[in-house]
Amino acid sequence: MNNIPKINRLKPLRHLAWGALAIVVAASAGHLAWRTLYPSTEPARVVVTGEALIKSQFSLIDHTGQRVSELDYRDRWQLVFFGFTYCPDICPTTLSYVANILDLLGGDADHVAPLFITVDPARDTQEVMAEYVSVFHPQLIGLTGTEAEVASAAQSFRVFFEKRTDETAPDGYLMAHSGYIYLMTPDGKYEAIFLEGRETPETVAEQIQLRIEKENRS
């Protein structure tokens, strides 16, 4: 297998990934310290440090082919997560977790923009995303773009991902990525973070509903 052109192509991404990794490492240390100090605090509020830096800012193509940015969803709470369609184990679990949350929200799901951003845009084209997201939930929005656009979106969420060359993998690489699900305010600010397996879909739906109600009252 010829890895050389791939490595060259990935170089800019690597730098970004390492930058993001440094942030994740720093954030993880804070997160751990927090968990040790306050082991039984409400999970949904336990967040990585540097959360103020997390913001929703992107320019991507949605699964219907439209160029979109965070401004297109400013009337809704954003539920943002990253993944890729070559991932048959973790990603379908996360997508159906989000689909469950949307079902539990019922009519309130109209106040939520569930955004699934691929970290593998080379293979996850708009057509692939359209076919993929529709299987999980009709309201789910799939986003892709160029590698630079996706890297920039991941950076605005402080999301770590990497491409690792692996000769046995399809197309010679495997991806690792963060499975966090970010709840962002309608104006694109960080609100909360969730993780499949840590919070039940019921808890997440409740957390979102509380915020929608609060907003409606004010």
Next chain:
Amino acid sequence: MKPFLVVLALALLPGIALANDAIQISAAWARASILPSRPGAAYLTLQSDQGDRLLDVTSPIAKTIMIHQVLQSDGVSRMLHLPTLDLQPGQALAMAPGHLHLMMLGLTEKLVEGTEFPLVLQFENAGEVSVNVSVLGIAALGPAEVDQ
């Protein structure tokens, strides 16, 4: 004629391991795939009284099958390729989403819910064992009797 039919009937039973009883294979299932060009994930529960080692997995419907362990730390998940899988004597090893799966690459067909496909497992002691795998839903977490 009759013994032949019995053997044939046994061979057609899903999820039952054939060839020998040195190894027990149960709960053989896979997730349905969405796009035929994407890999699939299959899961098995393996147990050997004497202990054994899974060396290789093949299927007529996949080009390559790899044993993948999922490592998750602080929300970042990664698939790690394991060349072989050790079975401790008498201890059931249950593959499950988010933990351990058989990554099926280069599928000749989409895995469709409700269908089955064969897997051939090569063990160090038990030799070659075939099993039929049931395809469940796209985000299934396991067969109902294992899940509940």
